[in-house]
Amino acid sequence: MTIHQRAGQVAIQQDLINIPKLMSCYYRISPDMQREEQRVSFGTSGHRGCAFNANFNEQHILAITQAVVDYRQGAGITGPLYLGIDTHALSQAAYVTALEVLVGNQVKVIVHQGDGFTPTPVVSHAILIANRQLAEKSDGLIITPSHNPPQDGGIKYNPPHGGPAEGEITKWIEQRANDYLEDRLNKVVTEQYSAAINSAYVQQADLISPYVNDLESVVDMKAIAEAGVRLGVDPLGGSGIYYWDKIATRYGLNIELVNESVDPRFGFMPLDKDGKIRMDCSSPYAMAGLLKHQDKFDLCIGNDPDYDRHGIVCPGSGLMNPNHFLAVAIDYLLTHRPQWSEKLVIGKTLVSSSMIDKVCSQHQRAMCEVPVGFKWFVDGLFNASFAFGGEESAGAAFLRRDGKTWCTDKDGFILALLAAEILAVTGQTPAQRYSELEAVHGTCFYKRVDSPVSPEKKAKFAEIIAAEVDAERLGTDKLAGEIIETMMTKAPGNGAAIGGIKVVTEHGWFAARPSGTEALFKIYGESFIGESHLEQLITEAQSIITHMLKA
Known part of the structure; x- marks a missing residue:
């Protein structure tokens, strides 16, 4: 785009x-x-x-x-x-x-x-x-x-x-x-x-006070306060705007709202990559207003209008890739929640970065890969068998510090506050922590490309993936120069239909699916080799989807 x-x-x-x-x-x-x-x-x-x-x-x-x-x-x-x-x-x-x-x-x-x-x-x-x-x-x-x-x-x-x-x-x-x-x-x-x-x-x-008063059961608010972490917050005009003052007062945190506007036109917002006003806290374009403040605070955080997503801005590093922060959050939680059972599972969507797989393997923790949609994590979070459930689109939730259920929907507050806890406890920003993960596991190059799609093509794609997908349907048995090892239309973690297709090679993968909420077709790709390999992978993925829809 x-x-x-x-x-x-x-x-x-x-x-x-x-x-x-x-x-x-x-x-x-x-x-x-x-x-x-x-x-x-x-x-x-x-x-x-x-x-x-x-x-x-x-x-x-x-x-x-x-x-x-x-x-x-x-x-x-x-x-x-x-x-x-x-x-x-x-x-x-x-x-x-x-x-x-x-x-x-x-x-x-x-x-x-x-x-x-x-x-x-x-x-x-x-x-x-x-x-x-x-x-x-x-x-x-x-x-x-x-x-x-x-x-x-x-x-x-x-x-x-x-x-x-x-x-x-x-x-x-x-x-x-x-x-x-x-x-x-x-x-x-x-x-x-x-x-x-x-x-x-x-x-x-x-409804504010019970939620705010309970936050210390899921995030180490005392550690954040004692470290004096300076937080710059941009609510992006969203529904959580009046929570931050109460959080700061209740726990003695150093929080400053850099934008206190509430406007149904969202006229204060920078335009997103496509020129539309979109309160996407994972987009550096939409978050341009907050990024201007990144060097004034120890951390800056933003959320979307209903507060089920989070955006983490680190000084000198800018807005973190959502996949990077998910990997950091999982790595930190698995080493800083002593009351959590080692049997707890980490949930990820199959279009999230493979860095999460590497982190789970490092800590010898089970991982469950599911289709896009937070609903797939609900049962696990509800019965406290999942420690964490996260989506590549900057939405996640995790258990209380004692291993019991906190909530069963995405929670932008606790992910934002977890970033502050990570800094307070380790002395490192989440971006610095991710650099350490790369030093151990290598670099993952990830990208998502959105393109407009008609309802007719959405319907045709749904028919295609409902049938068996093989190399003949794809029009090739290779992707970016490598033999295709796996083609899936169902998630390996629970066998549920993914509403799209994922194609995997030794050093990369792509997934394609129509958006469930917008007239867009999304192609995700990740390379374990480099940027040029990623670009080749995405380009060939687009050609494969075009071939499938014409067949």
């Missing part, structure tokens, strides 16, 4: 969305159920879309929320539902719509007091704490499109285990919601918002 000429530069007026127009489209445009792209579709992180494109409108949220209510009833879930929300413009509108349906169906709902923002990991943590204390099981909905552009909206469901819903659950909700839409929302029950928010079914609670 060609880098946009203004990538990394702060957005200007022409880049900003028209909020009144967006809101009008949310309430006035109806989806055309004959068009696949306007139907409810749950990807790896819930349903996402845009009101301008008629795939995230009031009718979608009415249908999805009623479907969730129906699922709860069928599953016997009778406890309160935690309703989270981020700072996207459509999130506020969808929050109101969802609350109207939940109360209309007499579902008990817990929201943060004063209609405040609630990050994804806080909802997960709250669900788990509640379910340890109450006989009635709780679950949650989070209104967020994560790091997507300002015009987008999203909604995702977390059942009583606290993490992202399994595929069979989301498929059921998706189908039920589309049935409601096709039936013109007949039997969707609502209560007017003004009555709903003041009803006995809605409990406004302080």
